[in-house]
Amino acid sequence: MMERIKELEHYICTLYETKDQLRRHIYKRADQAFEAGDEQRDRIDNCELLEERRQAMKRAFVKSIGGLPPSDTPLNAAVVNVVAAEGYRIENIVFESRPGEYVTGNLYLPRQLVEVAPAVLFLSGHEAQAKHSIRYHEVCLRMVQAGLVVFAIDPIGQGERLSLLRNSEGEEVWGTAEHQRLGIQCYALGQSVARYFVHDAMRAVDYLAMRPEVDPTRIGVTGNSGGGTQTAMMMVCDDRIAAAAPATFIMNRQQYMHAGGVQDAEQIWPGLSGLGFDHEDLLLAFAPKPLLVCAVKYDFFPIEATRRTVQRCRRFWEMSGQGEGLRLVEDEFTHSYTDVLAIAAADFFTEHLLEQGDAERDAYRSKAQRSKLAPLASEQLQCTRSGQVMREYADAKAPSDTFSILAAELAEARTAARDEQSAAASEWLKRIVLTDRERCELNPRFIQMPSLAGLNIKYVLWWSQPEVMNSGYLFSPDCGTDDASGSDLSRATIAIALWQDGTKNLVQWWNWIQSMCASGRTVLVLNVSAVGPHEPHLLYGKPNDRFFGMTHKLADELIWLGDSLAALRIYDVLRAAEFAASLCKPDDCQIELYAAGLFRIYAELAIKLDARLQAGKLPGDAGSIRLSEWLAQGVADERDVMSVIIPGILQYYDLQIDKR
Template identity: 30%
Template sequence: MKRTISTVPALLLALSLIGQAAPGAGVEDLTVLPPLVDGVAPSALLEEQLKKLAFAALARREAAYAQIKTPADVATWQQRQRASFLASLGGLPERTPLNARVTGQRDCGAYRMEKVLFESQPGFFVSALLYLPPGTGPHPAVLMPCGHTAIAKAGEVYQKASISLVRAGLAVFCFDPIGQGERRLRQPDGTTEFNSPTSEHQLMGISGTPVSLSLARAMIWDGIRALDYLESRKDIRGDRLGCTGVSGGGTMTSYLMALDARVVAAAPACYLTGFRRLLETLGPQDFEQNLFGQITAGLDHSDYVLMRAPRPVLIMAATQDFFDIQGAWNLFREGKRVYGRLGFPERVELVEADTKHDLAIEMREASARWFRRWLAGRDDAWQEPAFEILRESEILCTPEGDVLRQPGARSFFELIAAVAAPFTAERQRFWQESPRPAALAKVRELARIRPLAELPPFTSTAGGTLQRGPVRIEKLTLRNAEGTVLPALLFRPANTSTGFRLHLHEDGKQAEAGPGGPLEALARAGETVLAVDLRGLGELQRGKRPAGFKAPFEPNWKSATVAYLLGQSLAGMRTEDILACARFASDQWNEGRPVHLTGRGEAGIPALHAAALEPQLFASTRLERTLRTWTDVISTSRTRNQQANTVYGALRFYDLPDLVATLPGNELVLHEPVDAAGQVEKK
């Protein structure tokens, strides 16, 4: 059967035939779903569906944990979880010369400070402060990664924590994380590229996703190389190293204490809670705090404690923290049980301060006592003395406060570019040498898209009709056995003459469904149109698209992050929505024949995947204002709404133009393709 496509001139002609709505006509309500669907607001359906998948995976992990009975069981668990952890990171880089140097010193009376620069990777500079107690040493030392504060090591909370520990007789190495302090991305005039470190981290993580370069991996490697630096110094005891941090620094402490055996004692603060309580409360947070596929792999927060058992860990939590305190206690009990199995229950403890999200004095004193006990052999009730903190300008490691002005310096975005550099040739070779079915099977694998036969079928429920002249509009609710619920509008012409179209719009089915709009025009021209809200779009969208500093992020970013934690992607999930909808529409209304497909904006990438993977379902494909290539995502720091569009590791094997190339040219229209910032590309 020869496939055809509705042309733009035909659409324009149809639009010209439509008059204005009749005077006095009532305002139409095109909403399909009720305020609650099975007790859940429509905008929360995607989130709830993903949480059910996550909770099922966490339940499997909890059942496996319950089987840990002996030290041998613990060792097996640790080996398996460590392997899962490293796999989620994509492994770790190779060690390269640190090229460390001290750029300045300061005598602060009760302690000394050295300003340090080192390269965790070639050209990837890390700025840090080394606080040294009196004497020549060697001193036990504590590594302190910072949390999400713009000025990082210069922030009051980190200065207080560092000075407190050095006054307790411990050296402290406090470093700026990627995208913070002297490592922020800046404009030529010195102003920061992004308004907050979390925004910078999120955009870095999104850009790294198509090449499977994890931001967490780079941040962890900074910490491991910082430990290398401490080991290299004669005034530091390399066999007495600890690690502590709060919030994002608590995340890094948790990662480092799990992976690096040199961390003799650790004290993560205001982070550990467990994914169950995290998802039940505030949801996933900053990009590096989430590893691809880790929930499905059974890797939970408590595993960062269990992996290092029986080495000492002090879990520090705040009663009023947004990282749930009950989750911290649940996690502590898991750790206490395993440490007890190994004969060292006293080596894991929990401190709860009745404060908010902060490194309160109760935590600072507790961690100082903890490190004095395990690193210095002094078990006493040490108390923090009074002290003053310094101005940011007094503790900069670089003249301009910007490591990227160092000769040969590289940003994280440049690391992404370096990783991606060989992929263009590798992709070309892959598609040239692989049979088409094998290449598309790899696409399925990476995007986690099941074959059509494995997708549960949709059923529909009618929800009322509207009449606009010769066009009848039916409200439908599509459901499947996996709990997916999609609202839809079916535009039926009086006489069908030009086929059936499945229409998908990033702003939802109602975006072009109004009186005199494009969907009515298509129906008046003889085409039956099914406009569907894919998961997370239209009525199913989590609020409005954000403005201000959150503008680069889509409203469903937390759901996209949970999908990432499950080893999935919204692009893949929505592709399955489209395939099941197309099959249902073909069988229900089009006598089993292929349907025309339109995808606009965020709906375009799943539409392209659907057309490439199951071409027999589609008579033609029209993509409007759709991202042209993922290489734009990795080559710019200023992406917009791209988290839902990315597939982890895809660019190692395919890009969007590779999928376009699988479709016959006479069956495909690319209308106003856009770049990663959402701007229409110039011809």
């Protein structure tokens, strides 16, 4: 019998190919938003409209990331070490961007330093060592060689700033893995982890402005990849930046969506695509200040997308009489801040911050081609003895600690205004689940399967939304009929089952299915969007239920649109309940929802939206835990997480989820 059950799990229905349907549905919505954004920007034909767009996008960006933390706390900056080298010296700095959140950085000071000099903030991409990576160290040295003060800092989750979160194997995570976990915590609060990245950079500018060697009116910013992201965010958020050189990041989101992979949580800004945002808005937010876009031709960010964005934005500088203020430099390389780009960026900053003439800049470029400043060992660039601020300072905090504090504050607010909160939560839930969904006829298709162990089995497909089909197996006691229409399902109680892998996971639950049918129920094992046979094609071979797989990518695109995969799937559950109700007499139908693991979130919220639905309990329950408590533990197990997280949910609900 086990082999027969496995055959059911592997059944392939040939009525519709559904693996690509969710991607097509989401991309269609996103394409419409991108086209609307292009039309909005195309209407900008004077400086007044440009300024309106710039201010509107700045407000939208800051709101999208949940606002910025206050910058009125003391930096408590300290020089922990000074290292002298040939032609320059480095001060190793530690400051507090927020109380207890320590930022580590290297301040590069050229030997031939004018009394008050311009400075460049260098923001690291996704290198494990971050500021003391040899790659980034040498980029900074190119700028020091040009006579610029440079301040390179470690971002969250890299260098000396790991949060010490662990995965399900107990290993410490860093970089993209940490950023994603912190991002999920922030999403639940109604924020983006981007707020902490950009705030750290703004506090680094605060520090530079305090230094007697630095002219606070001549501060630039650069970085590549994730550092390019941070640079772009600074272009939007910090008006003190006088010149910028984002590297290997600026592109066109529509082209990257169709051609590319998945980005980190700090690079996902909830709701902005729905407002027509694209990377052109990052550039126009900085116009008409000097801007050098650095790119490589063989990047995973399509070079065509970068060129398109720069070309479409040139007119914003021309409107202000600064037509040469926006430039693009390219190198023939893969994703990297190459030496060619480093020299070009240093030359750009000497022109606009040092205000050097052609002769001086020619001299720098000629010298840079002949020689480099000698780098230091990475150990000399570290600011802590232990290598990590979380181990170095007893009062050190990470964004994951801040999550627990903010989650507790939200819990108090929900309790203090229970009646008003209940009404607000109900309206929020209706909005996030029902808005932008197009109702259609269910039009179910019934496929009779061979009976098994005394059970009648039908595979059924129906439309949840136009172009989005859900499915499931209907199990009921075998009454000896061959009717495939479903009209023989006279049972008044239908149990809808929600669990990981849907109909591809029957063996584990077979005893429960049989026992439910024996109790007089009909069981519908449900495949919501992108589950079971609807699971999308793999992205670069990465599992769909893990970070950076295709399901993650689709979830991100929905977050960009102001939606979420969880909300879409809750709608799927509501439509499945409509389908189940259609099998019974109108006044003689009881629908129960049984859900396992994280999928319990779908059931809990669907029940709040449909009074017909009742909660059931699956066997083998290992206990439950509140969503906020589970998130506070650091999301060790990444399976299915991106498909159940709803931005802002903790402002309204703190649900119980299964530990299983």
